Amino acid sequence: MLNDKVRRLANFTWGIADLLRHDFRQTDYGRIILPFTILRRLDQLLEPTRADVIAVASTLPDGIDGATKDMILFDAAGAKVYNTTELSFARIKGQNPGDLHRNLVSYVMGFSAGVKDIFVDKFLFTESLKRLSDAEILWHVFEEFTKLDVSPTDVSNLEMGYVFEELIRRFSEQSNETAGEHFTPREVIHLIVELLLANDKALTGRGVIRTVYDPACGTGGILSICEAEIKELNESVRVELYGQEINPESYAICRSDMLITGHDPEQIAFGNTLTQDAHKNGKFHYLVSNPPYGVDWKKYADPIKVEARDLGHEGRFGAGLPRISDGQLLFLQHMIGKMRDDELGSQIGIVMNGSPLFTGGAGSGESEIRRWLFEQDLVAAIIALPTDLFYNTGIQTYAWILTNRKEKRRQGKVQLIDASADRFWRSMRKNLGSKRREIHEAAREEIVRMFDGMLNGSVGWGEYSKIFDTADFGYREIRVERPLRLVFQVTPEGIAALCRDKALLKLDTETREALIDCVESRLPTSRINDRPAFENALAKALKGAGIKIGGPVKKAILAALSARDEQATVCLDDQGAPEADLELRDYELVPLKEHWVEFFGREVTPYADDAWVDQSYRDHADKGVGRVGYEINFNRYFYRYKAPRPLEELSAELKTIEASIAALLQDVAS
Structure with a gap:
């Protein structure tokens, strides 16, 4: 939550962006305001040791390597950053405004290598300074930042972090970007x-x-x-x-x-x-x-x-x-x-x-x-x-x-805690973008207490905390098959479908017409409930017509003239086993702690006694029947029943609404 100091600093800094209007796009505001804020923070951080750093820097030999120089000057600055120029915000402000751009660039380039990388390569700050100078608003922006007090003695690092994140959130919202989407509350x-x-x-x-x-x-x-x-x-x-x-x-x-x-x-x-x-x-x-x-x-x-x-x-x-x-x-x-x-x-x-x-x-x-x-x-x-x-x-x-x-x-255990319930949050007095709620301190303490105590079940706060075995989240997905049952009959719809089949369209016109005529005239028009019987009838008809066909055409005929029927005889494969109907294929999720045979006997067989489990469908790791999966369903574990409102209450509310609508209509009519 933003305290008054953080809000005041964010508001002041945000207000400086008003100076950029008309000269810069909204998407550019953050690239100017944020590095200027950091520069001001560093300026005030280094002020107490500025003279010491300059004095020590003047004694260093010209050929000193960068690592040694950094070690010496970090020590003099009392921080992992230093600036070897005599410039500061106060000193720059006291000089000729016409030299402002040159002075600020010199100031930035006087920082230690790590800081220069931040301003020059990541923020592209020297480019922004030139654009500000060309727009003739650099002095106005700089002057406002000299009024900003973000000294580490007055603004803690935590508070400064809040200021930065609040500014980035505002800039991203204003420019319709998503840079602030995942700042963690x-x-x-x-x-x-x-x-x-x-x-x-x-x-x-x-x-x-x-x-x-x-x-x-x-x-x-x-x-x-x-x-x-x-x-x-x-x-x-x-x-x-x-x-x-x-x-x-x-x-x-x-x-x-x-x-x-x-x-x-x-x-x-x-x-x-x-x-x-x-x-x-x-x-x-x-x-x-x-x-x-x-x-x-x-x-x-x-x-x-x-x-x-x-x-x-x-x-x-x-x-x-x-x-x-x-x-x-x-x-x-x-x-x-x-x-x-x-x-x-x-x-x-x-x-x-x-x-x-x-x-x-x-x-x-x-x-x-x-x-x-x-x-x-x-x-x-x-x-x-x-x-x-x-x-x-x-x-x-x-x-x-x-x-x-x-x-x-x-x-071997996993604890689930439902801290989404009303008692763990409160509405904020003022929304921050989409942030409308916060987890208050007392709720945070209770969540930690539930976790540390491994509360389980409905005792006290345990209603919102439950302990599970790791295997409770696992399941075995088994493939359930049903036999294919087909009935065959020559119908106009079937003939039309056959004529559209790709396998038939590949035949020459004469062969295709002869085949269609054979099917229409030589096959029985009655229903045939057994696939082998229909295949025999088809073979006899084709032989009588002197037509030979390949596998794809035969498959097309069987598909076009067949329909699924629960009363038909089960179709068998080449080994004499029931052929699976792919349209009836289903999958069942068996809890990992239960054997699939017991589950199948209880949950499937009573409702489909001809079903079976495809035992070739196996897990890649344990090689068992079915594939192992894991998922966590919070709603299943923490569902709380809410009784519907009484019928009388709903009826009274409807009557009130109807009366209100009638009154409005009467006003319109009059």
Whole structure:
């Protein structure tokens, strides 16, 4: 939730964008306002040590290598960033306005290499400065930013993160873009981190180190909150933050935040996590993310498919590949590939929409991934979150908690928590885009309490928490066949269908006409309920007419002159076994804990005594009859019956509406 300070700062900065109207497109506003805000933040951060940095820089020899220079000047600046010029916002403002563009470019180029990369390569800020100068509004914009007070002593890093995300949300909405679609609400991040920390029993004492990784880190909000939550439990913990981001503006903000907070900015990488893994050999304690929902990966599918095929489980995507239209489960597999294999292991917290829970049937990529997750016993809990939590979407989301070091009581178990119920959220006083609800602190505490206590069933809050065996989500899809029963008869409709068949159309005209005449005149017109009997009659008729046909034509005749009939004799194949009717083929989902023979006898045989199970339809892994699949259906497990409104109440309401309509019609008529 935005506090008054954050809202005031966001409103002031947002107001500066008014100066850009008419000279810039709305889509360009963020590319100017955001880097200017970061520049002002860095300006105020470096002010106390500016003189010391300049003094130390003047003593450095000309041939000093970059790494040594950085180490010395970082120490002088007291941060992972420095500026070697004598310029600052205050000093630039006091100089000739005609030199403003040149001074600002010099100021930007005076920063350490990592910061120059942010402004020049990611924000393209020097280009924006030239455009502002050419439009003759650079001074007005700069002057407004000199009034902005975002000093680290007055505005915390967490508050600054809120300011950035609020600005990006507004810019994306105004320009009708989706850049802010998946910013994770702070209360959701707090909930996930608290769930992860509830599992970490070794977070006390001194000398503790924890690494946190977000493969889709955006502006770094998740990383910042993870660190804050860990430090709150144990201030002496050393927290190392890692991430990767594909959006250049979000990456630039995140990297800037790492610089300002004293973290190593090199641990935040730029690029596509799925195809350009910047932390290839990294293993982390906590892996937390809110990857894009429903975003297709078609453009970069080739390297992912190659890795899955060539490396299997030695790579990141060995469990399977989801459909091309949604890459969420690719991110989850990527994160699992970065879990530590030591005594502590790792924990994952990831927010996804409902698709990874149930999309894809047995044997599909999604189902195979779920199967692997449950068979490896990696899933600890899944929490259904309220709708309308996110800034640009109101969809239902779910928080997954995974670990490769389950405590004994959780082994072989999965906890489902329905936190979408009314008691876990409240309406916001003022909507933020599509965000109309928030998970209040008391509800967050109860969710964590349910998780930590592994509540199960209808005792107290356990009504919203249930424990299942991993196998409870599995099923075996068996193929059920019914025998083919055909009746044969020569009819006008059948002859018309035969004349249109491709096999007949390939014959020459004379042969085709002779064949049709033979069928019409020589075959019995009565119904024949047995296929062999009809085939004998057909063979006799063709022989009498002196016509020879091939297999495709015979097949066409049988298809055109036949119809399914429950009273007909069962058609047999070449081995004398009943032939399956493909139109009657069905599939049954047998719970994994139940044998398919028992299920079939109870659920199918009483209603179709001629049905059988195709035992050649088998699972690729366990070779058993039927294919194994996994899905999670929250509605099934947490359905709550709501009694319909009383008939009297509905009747009274209808009468009131009818009276109201009658009154309106009377007014119109008069």
